[in-house]
Amino acid sequence: MFNNPTIPRIMGHMFLRRCGPDALLVEVGSLTEVAAVRAALQDLDGIEELVPAARTVLVKGALHDVRDALKTVDLTRKPESRSREVTIPVVYDGPDLALVAETAGITEDEVVKLHAEATYEVAFCGFAPGFGYLTGLPPQLHQPRLDSPRTKVPQGSVGIAGEFTAAYPRATPGGWRLLGRTEITLFDPRAGQPALLQPGDQVRFVVA
Amino acid sequence: MSRSVTILRTGPQALVQDLGRPGNAHLGVPPSGAVDPHSLTLANRLVGNAETAACLELLLGGLTLRADASCTVAVTGPSTEVRVNDRLADSHQPVHLSRGDTLAVGTPRTGLRTYVAISGGIDVPAELGSRSTDLLSGIGPDPLNADDVLPLGTPGPAAGADVVPPHHAPHTLVVPIFLGPRDDWFEDAETQLRQGTWTVSDRSNRVGTRLNGTRLSRRDGEIPSEGMVTGAVQVPPDGQPVVFLNDHPTTGGYPVIGVVDRDHLRFLGQARPGTTVRFRPLT
Numbered sequence: 001m002f003n004n005p006t007i008p009r010i011m012g013h014m015f016l017r018r019c020g021p022d023a024l025l026v027e028v029g030s031l032t033e034v035a036a037v038r039a040a041l042q043d044l045d046g047i048e049e050l051v052p053a054a055r056t057v058l059v060k061g062a063l064h065d066v067r068d069a070l071k072t073v074d075l076t077r078k079p080e081s082r083s084r085e086v087t088i089p090v091v092y093d094g095p096d097l098a099l100v101a102e103t104a105g106i107t108e109d110e111v112v113k114l115h116a117e118a119t120y121e122v123a124f125c126g127f128a129p130g131f132g133y134l135t136g137l138p139p140q141l142h143q144p145r146l147d148s149p150r151t152k153v154p155q156g157s158v159g160i161a162g163e164f165t166a167a168y169p170r171a172t173p174g175g176w177r178l179l180g181r182t183e184i185t186l187f188d189p190r191a192g193q194p195a196l197l198q199p200g201d202q203v204r205f206v207v208a
Numbered sequence: 209m210s211r212s213v214t215i216l217r218t219g220p221q222a223l224v225q226d227l228g229r230p231g232n233a234h235l236g237v238p239p240s241g242a243v244d245p246h247s248l249t250l251a252n253r254l255v256g257n258a259e260t261a262a263c264l265e266l267l268l269g270g271l272t273l274r275a276d277a278s279c280t281v282a283v284t285g286p287s288t289e290v291r292v293n294d295r296l297a298d299s300h301q302p303v304h305l306s307r308g309d310t311l312a313v314g315t316p317r318t319g320l321r322t323y324v325a326i327s328g329g330i331d332v333p334a335e336l337g338s339r340s341t342d343l344l345s346g347i348g349p350d351p352l353n354a355d356d357v358l359p360l361g362t363p364g365p366a367a368g369a370d371v372v373p374p375h376h377a378p379h380t381l382v383v384p385i386f387l388g389p390r391d392d393w394f395e396d397a398e399t400q401l402r403q404g405t406w407t408v409s410d411r412s413n414r415v416g417t418r419l420n421g422t423r424l425s426r427r428d429g430e431i432p433s434e435g436m437v438t439g440a441v442q443v444p445p446d447g448q449p450v451v452f453l454n455d456h457p458t459t460g461g462y463p464v465i466g467v468v469d470r471d472h473l474r475f476l477g478q479a480r481p482g483t484t485v486r487f488r489p490l491t
Contacts, residue, residue: 017388017389017390018386018387018388018389019388019389019437019440019464019467020386020437020439020440020467020468020469020470021386021467021469021470022470023437023467025388025389025434025435048230048231049230049231049233049234049435049437050234051233051234051435051458051459052234052435053432053433053434053435053459054432054433054434055432055434056432056434056435057435058233058434058435058436058437060437124234124459125234125235125236125458126236126433126457126458126459127236127457127459128236128345129235129236129237129345129347130235130236131236170346189335189336189347189348190333190335194232194235194237194335194336195235195236195237198234198235199234
């Protein structure tokens with residue numbers, strides 16, 4: 001065994017990958033399974049970090065209880081939502097609206113209608129504080145990133161990339177196609193609840 | 209009257225740091241906090257503060273401050289020259305400053321980061337439960353500038369003093385590392401890590417210690433972004449490893465070959481560019 005890599009332990013349809021002495025990376029097959037794992041672990045005592053991502057959940061602390069909880073998690077069932085519902089008003093005047101409409105073969109008004117009528121869920125956060133990756137984007141709007149990313153995407157910009165939509169909490173470089181902008185505060189580090197969006201939240205965009 | 213100190217000179221970089229804001233990675237917020245928490249908590253104990261109080265973290269020293277009120281200070285980290293009103297004082301000891309006294313911290317003889325605790329702690333507003341400056345995401349106070357006035361909290365009773373030798377950063381580090389979570393992206397990760405030699409790059413910062421040297425051979429491609437822990441050793445396509453320190457991004461898409469043991473991470477955080485690094489894999 002000396003020269004073998006640490007073989008990830010297989011539990012059902014999960015890979016458990018060791019991540020240092022006190023953390024595990026739980027690897028699954030889809031965003032729905034990520035949500036199921038996160039929901040199964042979120043109420044355990046002693047967890048220091050619980051970080052969902054595209055195909056994994058990173059969990060730090062309480063590893064014994066985590067392993068036990070993972071034995072019984074049903075990956076096929078979407079966890080019951082008991083999350084908050086967040087509404088984000090958007091002015092749909094983004095610089096890539098025409099490009100998105102052209103790519104989808106529909107009008108700009110139809111793009112807005114599609115984007116504003118869907119219900120989204122925060123799959124995970126990352127990239128920047130308070131930046132939530134929202135799933136539930138209608139398939140016509142699944143589009144690639146810009147060929148050349150912008151060096152500065154203004155704060156509050158609402159964009160799409162791949163299967164996700166998101167709003168930029170602050171100005172950063174970015175390659176998402178921008179549909180519009182919101183005035184709402186997405187991240188305030190001094191607020192009691194700093195991030196407007198947290199994994200599991202249900203989100204709707206409305207025309208401002 | 210409120211207590212404060214005034215920064216007269218910062219040196220290359222002076223930041224406010226405490227033990228950071230872990231537990232917020234799911235919001236995309238890095239842990240931040242002192243890169244050498246051992247030295248920060250020691251400095252706090254020396255001046256009678258709670259270990260969680262905010263201190264100054266200095267990169268290569270060079271800071272001068274003026275006490276606007278009577279206070280006790282302590283400088284920790286690697287051995288360094290400390291002066292009060294131009295007279296030599298000791299690091300790793302409580303030092304009393306009267307109102308109007310100046311404290312000057314020299315460049316450490318080895319290592320990178322010194323810590324200055326001030327009785328009462330630096331009392332700037334907390335963000336997500338911490339006063340730490342996060343250089344990656346801009347949370348917390350800005351890096352300090354000359355003429356900044358830092359408010360201090362109420363000092364507690366002096367605690368018993370620790371007796372501590374200063375830390376000497378060695379020229380060669382041997383760093384224990386746990387394999388995984390993505391060691392299966394590398395052919396014989398354990399041997400590659402054990403046989404390689406690297407030096408600390410001058411492009412290192414609080415986000416990560418970048419290493420130059422043996423190219424780690426890995427599969428091509430990227431992983432869908434996944435959560436990253438402090439101490440994770442990411443390997444980009446060029447095969448040159450990056451060890452994530454306190455201001456690391458919460459997610460990343462390069463494979464992590466291993467995770468540096470937490471107790472040894474501070475030695476990497478104190479390693480100057482040019483320091484030789486070897487890994488000792490733990491399986």
